[in-house]
Amino acid sequence: MSGHSKWSTIRHKKAAQDAKRANVFTKLGNMISVAAREGGGDLEVNFKLKMVVDKARSANMPKDNIERAIKRGTGELKDGAQIEEVFYEAYGPGQVAMIIKTATDNTNRTVGEVRHLLSKAGGKMVAKGSVGFLFRKVGEIVVKVSDENIDEIEMVAIDAGAEDMEREENFLYIYTKPEDLQKIKEELEKNKVEITDAELSFLPSQQATPNDEERKKYETLRESLEENDDVVEIYDNL
Structure with a gap:
């Protein structure tokens, strides 16, 4: 997509960083459970599940972990609350627009933690549709x-x-x-x-233009969100 090279580079670097994080298997497991719950546990039929499992395999996630996450999603394995996929919209420092994708077994906990991290950094959560457009x-x-x-x-x-x-x-x-x-x-x-x-x-569709100080604050916010087990992806317009 012409004009998005900076964005793509950030996304690629983020993927590389995520692979090194200790919580990557937790996030992938939650995403697998969400996909299996939505479309079943058959990779040949459930394309969303196949995409996440491919990603998990690339990250060297153990086969047992993958299979357990699928069974948790389909209900074959009862080990806690169901995992839900929830999107939040927000503005970060410098009016950077954010869509925050989460996979969580407790939406009250997740929304509280995400809202707290945003507020601490000078950002704010906004109503659905406020940045989606x-x-x-x-x-x-x-x-x-x-x-x-x-x-x-x-x-x-x-x-x-x-x-x-x-x-x-x-x-x-x-x-x-x-x-x-x-x-x-x-x-x-x-x-x-x-x-x-x-x-x-x-x-x-348009890029944010924060100043240097706002950009640093935003990067710090992004890192703190990425460290949260429930946050699986962040899309922004930086």
Whole structure:
């Protein structure tokens, strides 16, 4: 997506940082449980579940953990409250718009913790729709590329129906309509393209312009939110 290179770089760095965090398996397990609860435990039928399980495998999450999370989602394993996926909208320092995706077994706890972290940093939670209009929902596929194969991969993506693409060093970000994500991902896999991530995402329609001090405060806020076990993804317009 032209004009979003900075955003994509931040997202890629965030993914790399998340993989190092001790709580990554907790977050992935919760996301797996949510997907299994929504669409069942069969990876061949439940595309959302397959995407999260692929991500978990890439992060070297143990097979037993993955299977337990699926069973918890389908109800085969009774070990606590059901995990729910809940989105919160907020403004951070410098009026940075945020969509905060959570997976939680206790929404009261999560909303309290998220609101507290926002308030402490000078941000605030806002009503649903207050910042949502600043983003559009897309499918996002991240693939590994080189100078030798990028043209071929771009052609496969275009032929499959990709809307836009953007290269960031050795990664190509492919953007799709949400309903085309599965079809395009499967077409890339059929052509032996190395996919590092695939998910539904939110792209900003306009960028925030915080000053240096506000930007630092925002980055600190983002880090504190990422350290919360219930927060699984943050989309922003920085």
